[in-house]
Amino acid sequence: MLFAGVLSMVGLGVASVIVYRGYARDLREPQEVINSNTIGSSVIYDRHGNKLYEYIPEFEGLRDPVALADISPYLLAATIATEDASFYGNPGVNFRGLARAAWENLTPFGSDLFEGSGGSSITQQLARNIYIDFDERSARGRTGAERKIKETVIAFELKQNYSDDQILEWYLNQIFYGANAYGAEAASNQFFGKDAKDLTLAQAALLAGLPQAPGDYDPTNSDKLPFAEARQLQVLDLMIEHLSTVNSIPTLGDKNNPLLTLTVAEIEAAKDEPLNFVDTSIDILAPHWVWYVEAEVTKMCHAGLFEPPADLSCDKVVRQGGLRITSTIDLGLNSIAERIVNEELSRTEAQYGGHNGSLVAIRPGTGEILAYVGSRDYDREDIDGEVDIAQSLQSHGSTMKVYTYLKAFEDGWVPSTFVEDEKLVLDVGGLPRAVNNWNNSFLGEITVRTGLSQSVNTTAVRTLMDVGEDRMRALAHRMGITDLRQGDCGPTITLGACEVKLIDQTFAYAVLANNGTMIGRPTSEDLPDGYRELDQVSVLSITDADGNPVYTFNHPEEVQVVESAYAYMITDILSRDAIYWSRLTIDRPAASKTGTSEEFRDGVLMGYTPDLAVGVWMGNADNSQMAPGTFSSVGSGPIWRIFMGEAHAYLELEPRSFDRPDDISVIDCEGHSEIFKKDTPAVKDGDCRGPDGRGGTATPTPAGPVFPTTSGDPTPTPDGRFAFFYTVREGDTIESIAEMFDVDLQDLIEANSLKEDDIISSGYVLVIPRQAVVSPSPVPDPDPSPDPEGVIVPVPSGGD
Template identity: 35%
Template sequence: MNKPATRKPAARRKPPLRIRAERWLPLLKPLRRLSIVAGCVLLVSFIALFSFLFYLRNQTLPTASISQASQMLDQQGQIIDTFHTGENRQSVPLKSISPYLIEATLAIEDQRFYEHLGFDMKGLARAAVVNLKAMETKQGASTITQQLARNLYLTHERTWNRKVKEAMYTVQLEMTYSKDEILGMYLNQIYYGHGAYGAEAAAQLYFNKHASDLTLAESAMLAGIPKGPKYYSPYNDMKNAKDRQRTILATMVDQNILTREQADEAGEELLAFQPLGTGKQDGIAPYFRDYIRSVAIDQLGIDERLFTEGGIRIFTTLDPEAQLAAEEAVEKGIPSSSEQQAALVAIDPRTGYIKAMVGGRNYKTNQFNRALAKTRQPGSSFKPILYLTALQEGAMTAVSRFKSEPTVFTYDEGRKTYAPHNYNDKYVNDFIDMRQAIASSDNIYAVNTIMSVGADKVIEMARSLGITSNLQPVPSMALGTFPVSPYEMASAFGTFANNGVHIEPTAILRIENSKGEVLYEAVPQAQQVVDPAHAYVLTSLMESVFETGGTGNRVSALIKRPVAGKTGTTATDAWLVGYTPELVTAVWVGYDKDRKLTPTEAHRAAPIFANFTETALSSVPPKMFAAPEGVVTVYVDPASGKLAADTCPNKRLESFVSGTEPKEVCGEHSDKAASSQQDPAKEASKSWWSQLKRWWTD
């Protein structure tokens, strides 16, 4: 049997590519399933993330209860006080914070703030490496946004719940606000130690300046404090604070923000720190500050919580130089060993703005504001209101005469009597005119005047001048027996100085909220309550108080400018209320418990007035009281009240409302009236201001 022939098997050809792929399909199927699953997972994750972000975007951030200190500013825009409950914070726009502080803060707290979306992954990785090498937490990686979220809405407890919420709020902040807005909120919220929250409060606390005015060296110092206020505060540890400052400057160099020369120069700069617990605003005008608070809350309706925590800014009329002059005048005017008190109110009669207010000698021991107290009898300082009434009613002129002698007056249809007395029972025992009566403060003349014009008319005039205190229509009102406040007296006399135009005193010009929106703006109302000519005639008469024979003559040498006013003295109170064209001031001295004044104690009001007036107006050139239209000036004979003749030995230049001047010439001397020219011999006995005034009016 033949053996079958053997044949070499043909070489196997490679299957087509499709056939080869099919061999791997069983193996690829699981991978394909895996990729589909992964894609689905990624898609679902993306949808979930988008939905979560959409959810967060539409969620309202928690309400952050951030109290802001309110500020009170003087007429120059300088802070005179801040109001806060625990947290001293004054929020300002980012543009009102020094660029140096902004750059220093970003350099040390969050270098990539404008690049990340709330979380700095590079910073987080770097911090993780550093902490791993040190085997402890040496470096943090919280961004400014994270810190803001924590400070605004959370506590600083270290729990996972707090961390999750912080992350959520961080995302919401980034989606809700711009980077500048977040940075602005951060710099207004962060704690700088010693009760100061925010850059503005810190700048005021440490350097007594606005945040916008901080230098590079000051900014680098402040930027280092928030990391640990107790540790890096220059008040607590200057070495630590200085080391931290230099670290920040070096970091700014590394980031090409500064040159090495700039950093070295700033590091060597000697900083002038404000002594802790002091400040130029501390202790200034404490009675005025209390008054502002009462006006804002009680009169303007500002909510008390808004006042103390709402970050409002109250712009006032206070003149810091005038206020300092007032406080010094009161301090120097009464011996430190005395228990005597004093009050002073100064107002610009042209605007009604309160320029200075002193309510007592020591606010720390007694906060009672005597400048506003309607508890003191004005005495003879009330008389100008009476005389103005008589002038305006046409009942009297400057030369109307009454006899100065002990007199018993009958009133209330004869059922009552009143027997006033002059000070120390001194009487001329002859007829005197209104100028003499005002200069010497004659009481008999005053009561004769009120009996002639009517007490009701005087009360009506007082009300139009701003006197709101209780007044009774009795003869004694002429002598200032009904209590009023220095504030009211300054308001009334301001009308005399302002040509008969009364402007209600103003202390608050404007109130703004923390956003700069105006909550209140003063609109002073001016009202012509007295004819300008009558107001001028009264002013002219009251200038005699500071001339020879006047009750204020003893301080005339201290006042280097035209001034008018009136003194007032009772057993327990002493006053001087006076004015120049630019400033009206009421000064009261006395005791809180109605203790009687000695002559020396009663004479202290006038020097306080004189010293304050000259100091407060030291930069203001002297100015005459300008005579308005409707005023004529003629020479009169005081003895007769008639026009003075050329040969009259005692003629006096006197002002009248046109038409009320005397027409008859004094017949004892000549039928020819004296011309309104100066009499050098006679004028030489008067003050040089009086001579200048006579020349001006002629």
């Protein structure tokens, strides 16, 4: 038989039939083998379908299989002329190559004499690439000869069972062209920025010459480009040499319809055609986000949120799974965030010495991450731009105080509870350590509202010592913090003594925006009991290589992790008081908290509206200090304020109030008002209590006082009218304000979440519905105040 005779040529003799059957037995279908080896590169998109990146499979590269009809006929012709002129019609082997194999096995020179000299047919190369693993392909000597026999047997089998067109299609989709590109489509896009069907003759000839030695002929390397161009000329000469073969290649199996009718003149002209290479650097948008989502998808797979493609582990699902991942970020909004971070740092870095920044934006109502800036510039080595600050452990300073006071509220404290702001010295490892305030002064007996809004350190530490570090830590874990696992932070944990991640902190503040409700997807983190049950959402959908859905974020899940009244107390303080103290008001109701670490190494601003929670970090990735006095209110604060303004406009979100829970009561306290949880008496003294510590009627907390950040002009709405923010003055009533702006009284009440029997008092800011036709007089900015930050300061030697 033919096969036995051929195998005898390469040294098998009478055992040829047995050997042949051994290699041919149970041969898997090529497409099945291809799919199991690699389904292909996965691609990540933003929520609107904009491509962010194609994940390159480790040890494999970019792949984009296409049909033979979608590959330029020039590339088919150039490949056949170069690799296997007898391809159409041969039994799967190049007999000249087989003769060489016989020489290698039967002469004393051994296989090394002709190693790497080529001669394998297209079908043999396909057999080698998909059926023989890398180590076996690289073998020499006897093992190399056995590999040659094996690929020859497989090549015969392939030609017996599949059409020439099918084999050629598999080959052109599997062959390595260099620059991480496997297959004609990936290579065409990588080198020329076009699909394989659009290649010119000159470009096709260059590609056809690369598989022989992709590293030596790398056209992206200026030193090797001349060799690539010389190789291209060789390919064109081979096309002329085999012109009759080139012009007899059938069109998709139609022997009566030749694919090409090239002339020598046309081929010669191609030698002078421009190749028009494109930049082969891998495009990547939002790089830190791309790597974050890769890790998240892997964890989601391990957690059983979706099943990986068959025969593929979760650790390889992104790089080799051929997935199409639609992520949650909005590329347009992310670009706004990147621009603002970079512009503000460029403006301030000479003064403040903070050269890097990070920003995370989450939609509280769904838990979806809409913007993610891991650092100012991923490609800048001088600022360690590749470090993803959003996932790095950093001190978040006084932004940690919300967990302390929230725990105190759970214990029966209220915003009006008294707490001492006096000199405080801690025993730290047997040494005294003073807890000072930002201005090294003390206010005496103050309320929780004042302590939190003005970021007073001593009151926060005293409160922490009352509620207990472990209990505060447990609350932070419930709200979304995945770190703080060490038990030696001490009372200054409330000042940022132990580090957390910006992504976690932003998610936790989104819980505050939701009045204590965590909204997201089931967690894929490996967390201890008592930690958060949900994660922020980074992926909207995943489809497999065939377009079948494997994961869809249909709807968020909700977990009430803190009672709504207590979460609202924090929001009320941060939106009515703290945001003014830090001078970071925006054009709508908003809450914010500043945080600056010791020695000004980190500046953090956490803030939110009902529609967007945003965390901003500013500092240096190498943990070096910024300039003294670089409080977050002047560093990261402006980044937050500018982004919040542009983000809400970009997302077309109208201003709205924070929802006041039904179990919140507002008490009139001799000229000012305070909030309590209904039917819950305060357990400590304060400056505002009813006779029994509960109940009462007074002005509710509406949206929270908000001043325009720029000119004070009202904000246009789609119907051409305006939404205003009006500060209530002495003598105003809800009826007189409705009359002043010519708005319906009920509309005004609903816009501000008021109750029928609520009484407003001076100092409150009301949202005036957009039906208003009269603009209020501009509201002046609040009186300037020092930055509200505080840092932990050791007691100087001999000082007090």
